[in-house]
Amino acid sequence: MTHAPLSSPTPAAPFPSGAGGLFRRFKARPSEDTSAKRVQFNSPLLPYLFLAPQMAIIFIFFYWPSVQAIQSSFYLEDPFGFGSSFVGLANYTDVLKSNEYLGIARFTAVFTALVTFFSLSIGLLLAVKADGVIRGNAAYKTLLIWVYAIAPPVAGLMGMMMFDQHIGPLVKFAGLFGWEMKVGLNYNDTAFAMIVVSVWKQIPYNFIFFLSGLQGIPVSVREAAIMDCRSGLRRFWTVILPLLAPTAFFLLIINTTYALFDTFGVIDVIVKDKAANNPITLVYKVYMDGFRGNDLGGSSAQSVILMIIVFVLTIFQFRFIERRVHYN
């Protein structure tokens, strides 16, 4: 999961780099490419040379392990590698037949949808409000952004303390409303805590992108909109939001992968290394079976399934959602 550089995909800019440029290339509009600045290389080999380090990293850290995972997902082997026997698709059928696994998959879907939705919408709301602030806006922005600098396990740890069954202030607060919150004991309460901490951790990231996206909207467009329409809410829906769509789409993909993978640290800290009857996501299950259970074949099959899910999800997003995004 690489994070794109901190440049905003502003519609007016000529896509110098960053997310906007990335996605524009996917659109493959040759007529516009000719207008972009082209760099000429003296030697035909030179561009490949520049690409080589990146390709090497992708190959070593992504393609090679992926191929290995696919290979070992068809085998059942003892952890030390003495004997391995080909079992065909048995690892996959074992996993997909398991009610537990399907339950975890269901939770992962709900978790990903909720985390993505709330971190995007709250991030957007805060960005719109911060964009409107004129006095002391730097202080506001810094306060909203700094959370992003916290590492996921630390965020999980802080969140866990807020939700601790013995001393957590949020648990005491919930108690005031008659909600006896038991994180670590009650499935739904733990799920709630996981979602809150994961969303909290991701809001600043979305905030940064939305804010720079908002600031990239030309003043002239805004002024024209004000003349045409007096309702601020309506202006937001009809003018600002469509112009923010490229940023929002980029963030949708980043947030989905965040919820699927990067929340691992948060989950690990919240379940305190012992999942028991608490909810976990698919990626945590891969870790439990592979690294702690030493079942290489089974966990490889699970990680291939996860790979396919992400692949399908990304294709879906590009194919059906990006159609509605206008880049210029």
Next chain:
Amino acid sequence: MIRKFTMTGLALAFSATSSLAATNITWWHGMAGRNGEVINEVAQKFNASQTACALTPVSKGTYEEALASGIAAFRSGEQPNILQVFDAGAATIINAKGAVIPAEDLITKAGYTFDRNAFIDGVRYFYADSDGKFVGMPFNSSAPIMYINDEALKKAGVEAPKTWEEFEAIAPKLKEAGFIPLVQSQLTWQFTENFFSRNNIQFATNNNGYDSVVDTQLKVTDPNLVMMFDKLKAWKDEGYFGFYGAGWNDNQKMFEENKAALWIGSSGSFGGLQKTAQMPFSATFLPYWGSIKGAGTSSFIGGAALFAMSGKSDEENKCVADFFQFLTSPEVQKFYHQATGYVAITKAAYELAKAEGYYNEKPVAEVGIKQLMLPAGEWSKGYRLGFYPQIREIMEREYGRIFSGEVSVKDAFDTIEKEGNELLARFAKTAG
């Protein structure tokens, strides 16, 4: 700056010359904090005691991480000489024929005599094969014991229970005195595995898994075990038992804070508890059921053992044997026992600590050893079950569901047995 460099250079030169002559061996372990420091001290003592071998201990995180790193390293031919593997992972490494050299063979080959009877009964079988040959060298061993909040019992005017029947009789009084009568920290280790050992009941077919991996099946639907959990659930509903999730510390905390009267912990918890407990405490054996015939036998050892990995030179193996020999010497055992709270694994070390009056001073430190030295029953020697860490995860999940009221005790054990047996069958295929 230059001086600093010179000093570093000199230091490097010295360490290089000292290790040039010695054979280097490595030891990967899964201990952190104070226990990790003690391991470094043990290694220093060993290095200072002789010049032929230089031992370097490396912490690999938790037990699970140490095992996972050891496996990954073995597969790429970079394995350490010694790997620490925890109780639940024992089957994984012992069933991988050829991954380790049995400790007993290693030591005998190095010219030492190996006396199985030098070890206390409770630790003798757990890491051994079905013939009793030591495969792993027991290292840090612990037993689940019951800690007693002395003030709470005094206030309620009751004695510490020996059996669960006695506990049932005093629980209402403890509750009346304002305490949670009972908490525990690990239902799998304390109320499942050691339920079988303390009550002398068979845990799994094939001689608890020792004889063969093929067709080994769990026997967790045993009516006695189901009864134990039915009781725990009923006790929880009546306020006699407090359950705060699968995490060890969430439960221990209630005892430390003087809110609970009895806590099932580990004999190794003693050191930490001395610092954190807000009230005076003592300890006794893990209770058993008086109604079960033949109950009251010794418990399994918890903790971990050291395994000598194969694929190393004879010289290095000799050093590992030297170290194992050093580690089991009474003085080192006594040091380790007193520094960490883990039990002494040899009779000689126990006698030495006793002769020094250590247990008069700290009676709690003796409880774990005494429990491991209780007469062994047919089923209290150990278990050898593949993919056991995952089976424990299934148990933890189902136990959580029992106490949150999602499933009945009977259904939970049916699920554990079914899913556990599937994992055992899967393991048999990998080992076959």
